[in-house]
Amino acid sequence: MDDRQRLRYSRHLLLNEFGEEAQERLLRAHALVIGAGGLGSAALMYLASSGIGRITVCDGDRVELTNLQRQIVHRLDSLGQPKAASAAATLAALNPDIQVEPLEERVTPERMAALVRGADVVLDCSDNFATRHALNRACVAARKPLVSGAGIRFDGQVTVFDLRSAGSACYHCLFAEDAAATEERCAVMGVFAPLVGIIGTLQAAEAIKLVAGIGETLSGRLLLFDALASRWHEVRFARDPNCAVCGAQSVAAA
Numbered sequence: 591m592d593d594r595q596r597l598r599y600s601r602h603l604l605l606n607e608f609g610e611e612a613q614e615r616l617l618r619a620h621a622l623v624i625g626a627g628g629l630g631s632a633a634l635m636y637l638a639s640s641g642i643g644r645i646t647v648c649d650g651d652r653v654e655l656t657n658l659q660r661q662i663v664h665r666l667d668s669l670g671q672p673k674a675a676s677a678a679a680t681l682a683a684l685n686p687d688i689q690v691e692p693l694e695e696r697v698t699p700e701r702m703a704a705l706v707r708g709a710d711v712v713l714d715c716s717d718n719f720a721t722r723h724a725l726n727r728a729c730v731a732a733r734k735p736l737v738s739g740a741g742i743r744f745d746g747q748v749t750v751f752d753l754r755s756a757g758s759a760c761y762h763c764l765f766a767e768d769a770a771a772t773e774e775r776c777a778v779m780g781v782f783a784p785l786v787g788i789i790g791t792l793q794a795a796e797a798i799k800l801v802a803g804i805g806e807t808l809s810g811r812l813l814l815f816d817a818l819a820s821r822w823h824e825v826r827f828a829r830d831p832n833c834a835v836c837g838a839q840s841v842a843a844a
C-alpha cells in the first residue's frame with residue numbers, strides 16, 4: 591500500500607481485528623458479483639469502496655426507470671445502458687484503485703464455472719432460481735465461498751455457504767430445486783427499496799470478512815429480515831448428506 595491508500599483505508603487500518611494485512615488481502619482479492627440490481631448495487635458499492643482489488647460484475651439487463659427506486663449503483667444518465675457497464679462506471683468514479691470488469695451477458699453454466707474458478711469469493715445477487723442453482727453448482731465444484739442474498743416485498747434473507755470447507759452445506763441443501771416453485775419477481779410483487787440495500791450491504795460485509803479472514807461469518811446460519819416489523823430471525827442449517835449437488839454420491843460421480 592502507498593501513503594494515499596493508507597489514508598483511503600485508514601478507518602479499516604484502525605480496527606484491531608482488521609489492520610494492514612487484512613486490507614492487503616482485500617486489495618489482492620477478486621470478487622465475482624452475479625447481478626447488478628438492488629442487492630448487487632449495495633454490495634458492489636461497499637466492495638469497491640472497501641478496496642476489493644478486482645471485481646467482475648455480470649448482468650444481462652439494461653437500466654430502466656423502475657430500477658432507480660432501489661438500484662443505487664445506477665444513475666439517471668445510465669438509462670438504457672447495460673447494467674454491468676453502468677455499475678462499472680460508478681465504481682470506477684468511486685475508487686480508481688480497483689479493477690472492475692463488466693460482463694454484459696446472462697452467463698451460461700460453462701461460462702459461470704470458468705468465472706467462479708477465477709474468483710476468491712462469489713456473491714449471488716441474482717433474482718431467479720435458475721441462476722442461483724447454476725451458480726451454486728459452480729461454487730461447489732470449484733470449492734469457492736458463496737454469499738447468497740435475496741429480497742422481495744419487505745422480506746429479505748442472507749447466508750454464506752463456505753464451500754472451501756468439506757462440511758459446508760450448499761444452496762441446494764437448503765433450497766432444493768423444485769420445478770413447481772414459483773418465481774416471485776419484484777416487477778409483480780414489489781420490493782421495499784432499503785430492504786435490498788440492507789441485504790446487499792450484509793452480503794458485502796460477509797464477502798469482505800471471508801476475504802480478510804476475520805470474524806465469524808453466516809456459514810450455517812440463515813438470517814431472515816422482516817423490514818416491515820424491523821425484526822431479524824436466525825435459522826441454523828446443516829449440510830444434507832443426500833444433497834444432489836454436494837452430497838457424497840454426487841461428489842463421487844463428479
Ligand SMILES: [Zn+2]
Nearest residue numbers: 760763833836
Ligand atoms: Zn448441498
